[in-house]
Amino acid sequence: MSFSPLTLRLIESLTCLPGVGPKSAQRMALHLLDRDRVGAQKLADSLQLAMEKIGRCQRCRNFSEETVCHTCRQTSRDPALLCVVETPADVIAIDQSGSFRGYYFLLLGHLSPIDGIGPEDIGADVLDERLAEGEVKELVIATGTTVEGEATAHYLSEMARRHNVVASRIAHGVPMGGELEYVDSNTLSLALQGRKIL
Numbered sequence: 001m002s003f004s005p006l007t008l009r010l011i012e013s014l015t016c017l018p019g020v021g022p023k024s025a026q027r028m029a030l031h032l033l034d035r036d037r038v039g040a041q042k043l044a045d046s047l048q049l050a051m052e053k054i055g056r057c058q059r060c061r062n063f064s065e066e067t068v069c070h071t072c073r074q075t076s077r078d079p080a081l082l083c084v085v086e087t088p089a090d091v092i093a094i095d096q097s098g099s100f101r102g103y104y105f106l107l108l109g110h111l112s113p114i115d116g117i118g119p120e121d122i123g124a125d126v127l128d129e130r131l132a133e134g135e136v137k138e139l140v141i142a143t144g145t146t147v148e149g150e151a152t153a154h155y156l157s158e159m160a161r162r163h164n165v166v167a168s169r170i171a172h173g174v175p176m177g178g179e180l181e182y183v184d185s186n187t188l189s190l191a192l193q194g195r196k197i198l
Helices: 005-014 022-035 037-053 089-095 126-134 147-162 183-192
Strands: 076-085 102-106 138-139 166-169
Touching: 005 022, 022 037, 076 089, 076 126, 076 166, 089 102, 102 126, 126 147, 138 147
Parallel strands: 076 102, 076 138, 138 166
Antiparallel strands: none
């Protein structure tokens, strides 16, 4: 049995989602067509509206329906602290921890010369302008611990120094509740390097 052209198109469209392969996409498409047409229409309307209305904040580059996002408009945050992250999900994770009350800047990726991703692709020019304003006193770098994340952190720390801004890196190491015998040697090495006096 073969699917109609529109059904095939729907299945192929659903494979753009992360973790959704052809079989999962087929199952989702058939469910929407067979059992939840109201939900499918609501999904289609939400996607259409989101694509039309959601852009990027001019200050932090996070998703926003306005020129400046809600977070960047909060006057209760500390303007001297700016946390640099790779993705919108990173902002949510850090903000939900409740331990950071500064502002954010999203790179939307990391440096990767092998993939052709340079400083201009991660908004380094926009960040450079923001640091030049003189309000930021500490740049908290919260990129990943991959080789690319570390290279990006090094690049950003050099940029901060040019503006006389303190560059700090979030600590990496043993997770809360973790047993040392189950932690990999690289994580233990980072934990030992980042130890602090009690």
